[in-house]
Amino acid sequence: MSDRVLSAALPGLPQLLSRRWGTGGMALLTWLGMVSILVSRRDGVLSALAGPWEEKLAVATVVVGLVASWAWSWRDLRRARHEHLAGFSQWDLAVRAFSKNRTAVAGLITIIGLYLIALVTPLIAPHAPNVQYDLVGQRFLPPGGEFPLGTDHFARDILSRLLYGARISLTIGFVAVGISVTIGTLVGAIAGYFGGIVDGALMRLVDMVISFPRLVLLITVIAAFDASIFLIVAVLGLTLWPGTARIVRGEVLSLREREFVQAADALGYPKRRIIFRHLVPNVLAPVIVAATLGIGNTIVLEAGLSYLGLGVQPPTASWGQMVASGKDNLLDAWWLSTFPGLAIVFTVLSFNLVGDGLRDALDPKLRT
């Protein structure tokens, strides 16, 4: 009972007391973050309610974050109490294995934190991301004072651009991987299930796309059409799917021989139903792993494209573009590319840690 009181006062505290750092820390930090935004940006929050949709979204995020941290902490306590009554599903086992992996949990917390920050950015960014302050007097200001992370060559606030850039970079990664996972899963499932000529043809296509130098593809396509965020996301998504397709096909090939699929076949279920209801859900584990790793790769790749001048176009800030445009100043204004660079490193690192953790957790062979 006292747990519930504690949790009502400060969500996550009881978990922390019972030394479950991950669960407790996440709930507590989210709660503290949201409360501090509410307190420190009271006026901002009020005016944001009347602002454009992204500001409303930010306020909604704050509210949902507050409620969710309470609710989650509460539910977690109840589950903890009833745990011994129910058996363990495969999923529970995976969650347990995952939460044993400290680095992976740290990665997951970082990612959730990043997405939360990205959502509430309009409330917390100290400046507008594209405002050019005094071009002569305020460019290349070192970190500190009015501009906590300094200013860039247009006298824009780097912290604010970093915050707004998070949204672009995270979205790019998310959407591109979403596209590639969808296509990859479909192609892989169809190829694996139907086999024969369909399989042969689709897999040759996969081989072709894999063998083709991706950078050549990206450069020519981006040269052919006007570079825009949509194009970049689409191209990335449309080139990354073959890896997923291969994984899914492999899984489906072995699933096809399993009793439940054979039974569904024997019952004469339509093929569409078999693919979507029986096969796809069962291959999701490796796909999720591939997707987590893919998001990280995409963010790095976008930075590479920016180096070649092909990434997200200014003035929109993306981390990759910030690193690339600041790299010529590494020797005289290190803060231009170092902060976005570190942001990329830690984000991608987190995604990879989570991906690794998931892989270990979802693969029973690797569990101890």
Added chain:
Amino acid sequence: MGRYVLRRLAGAVPLVVGIATLIFFLVHLAPGSPVDLIIGPGVTREFRTQMIETYGWDLPLPVQYVKWLSAMLTGDFGYSFSQTRPVRDVLLGYLPNTVVLSLAALTVAFFFGIVLGTVQAIRQYSLLDSGLSVVLLFFYSMPSFWLALMLILTMSLTLGWFPVSGTVSTDHEFLGLGARIVDRARHLALPTLSLALVLTAGIARYMRASMLEVVRQDYVRTAHAKGLPERVVVFKHALRNALIPVVTLVGLYLPFLFSGTVFIETIFAWPGMGRAIVNAIGQRDYPLVMAGSFFFAMMVVLANLLADILYAVVDPRIRYE
């Protein structure tokens, strides 16, 4: 076995033609013609048009495609007008640089990846395991051009351990044979390191997983049960078998090496194929872009084939159907 290899080779033929086709149409997707890069004021529109005709850039794409493909089949890669040499000579000029860099990077990466991955597997979930994971992933997560610049700033500019860029020093021709090899190796160090650091994380991760799987196999348990020392079990029984899947990574990493080398070659002023192709796209030097892309695609196809065959050779459980 021989029949298996032949069958795989035959299966690669349509793939190769498919790739060539894809490359051709994709490369011609980019608008703009080489003409505008060479003319200047005073050149009339009539002359501009005439030049486009002379080079055959106005022919319908299918016609150009047939011409190109039939030339390719006879081994004629065409003429690179941005480099004013036959494409074959251009590729042969850049090839040694790319091969040296890629092989050096692969060697270093596989060596460290295998060693570190094994260590991680043996000490699963230890502080060392997660520490190594984080450190390796840290480098893996960096945009490669940024990592390369950081290496230059620390290793060359601040510490002065390695030359900044290039393949050789200016006075290379005047050095003795021994000094020349040292000179080459010193120039190779940083680009290799930048490429290898990124690859190592993947290999180590793979090696760790593979090792963990093997360690749980019965024969390893038996070895343990027999009371064999840990060292013997790991190196004699487990490592050998854990290496099998890692071999196939060579094929998977070749395409990565290509896109990775473009940045590394640019930052380190390394005259390799990746940079050449990217430059050629900018110049609309179609023959060079197509031949270069085709060459890389072939490398990947061959490497995959080789990996499959190697896999079949080293793993007796795989039958050649």
Added chain:
Amino acid sequence: MTSHSSRTVARFAVVLVLSAVSTACGGGGGGPRPVPDVAFCQEVMPKVEAYVARARAENPTPDDPRYGGTAVVGTIGEMADGMNVAVSSDYSARQHQQFVNLMTLIDYDESVAPRPYLAESWEVAEDNSSVTFHLRRDVYWHDGEQTDAHDVAFTYTTVTNPETAFPNAAFWNHYVEGEAGVEIIDDFTVRIGMEPHSEFLDPFSSVAILPEHLLGDVPSAELREHPYGMQCPVGNGPFVFWSHSPQERWVFEANPGFPQALGGRPFLDRYVYRIVPDPTTLLAELLTQNIDVYVTPPPDQAQRIIDDPNVDLRRFPFRNYVMVGWNARRPQLADARVRRAITMGTDRESIVQALLQGYGTVADGSVPPFHWAYDPDVEGLSYDPEGARALLEEAGWADRDGDGVREDANGDLLSISIKYNTGNQQRQDIAEIMQAQLSEVGIDVVPQVVDWATLLQQINTPDLRDFDGVVIAWVAEFRLDDLDLFHSERIDQPFAWSGTRNPEMDRLLVELGRTVDRSEARSLWSEYQKVLIEEQPYTFFYFPDRLDGVSRRLQGVEMDARGEWVNVKDWYLDPASR
């Protein structure tokens, strides 16, 4: 079996790496030059080898500590088309043709006055209809042949032949083109025909002479693909070509047989042109003393170069300007008032301060401030957002719906896309700053990046002209000639980007081309500058100063508006540093 195989793989890989390392460095220590496997080179390079050996024996190096050593110049890009004078337009390549490997008929002194070089004298016909050059008799091609009038005639007919597609065809606007335009009077005297016009010597200071005995048989249309330019150029200048590794470096060695009267052999033993594509890497190379000259660092790197005790920053005004070209064929840009308003709404002065760190001058026209034709009293448009708003109102553009962007009476938005090419930070910056500043006066600017080749096609194709505004740079010759840019009769030619029609401008452009006398031309130029400001076919941004980082150990370096390499033969390494 398993372990055996994998060990073999590893060993195999190591062997391959080692063998590739050792094969790639074949050749003797500083021995004979590497000869490309091309028939032309195989034939010609041994002759060059022999010539250099002979000349070295005949002209022992003077006893002076300044002789010797290797200097390295680092730049971002390859010299496109190399020493092939007939087809190259690349700035570095042309500098090397003029000052390193080949020779021009005349060159310019510090005050840009013509002085003898390959031609020891010249005279102009009474009626200005021809110029006669008398050539030096002590200049030899690097394969031993003498340079004479036939080479000059060959070069002239080649570059004026449309089949060659000489990139700066505008050079020959006032000359008699082709064979009819050149007459060989004797082996060392050659006369070139022209119509009277201003600055007629200028092309001969920038177009170097090619060897007739090597290229005379090559059809003009095939010159572009000849191995001469990139694989084995044979020049007659102060440096002999030694080797070229594409995208890596060019190596030249001192020409021991360079005429004593022109200073004899250069001080440097070897001169290396290195290609390092990344600016940060280049800066690191300069700061670690691996290169002696860093050609045109971006202005943001200037301070770091100044702060380093071992290198100096050279700065000189140059002939190029950066501008935004407007497509007046577009309805929203057809009115000169709108174009003027755009310029007035852009704070160019602070852009020069910010983007160029002050290393540049605001441009109000195409005449560089150091040029004799420049009139400092012509007043350009200054930053005046109020004035810009008023002009826009006057032209019928007002913000009718209160969204911050102006519309015309039909409700069409005053929205302009500004294109720039991929990978050019400064041009991207300009588009970005204009977007921010012009939104203040109610103009919506959309920066748009386009791949360079695509961009050129979009702006150069007469029937396409798919752009509103384009950020681009233009390098002027010492003889200014904007005919191809602004004359209304050339409106359908590739370089008439703006497509403006202005009778006053037409008249001035034609007259300027024909005026031989400078003082007479000066007042015309002044008028021309005023018309340009009124018409604003471009928003001229700035003349960037040319910057170069030069190591202190490299001495005797002169750099000015003529270029970086103007006195490369007088460069020498501080003897104490070697």
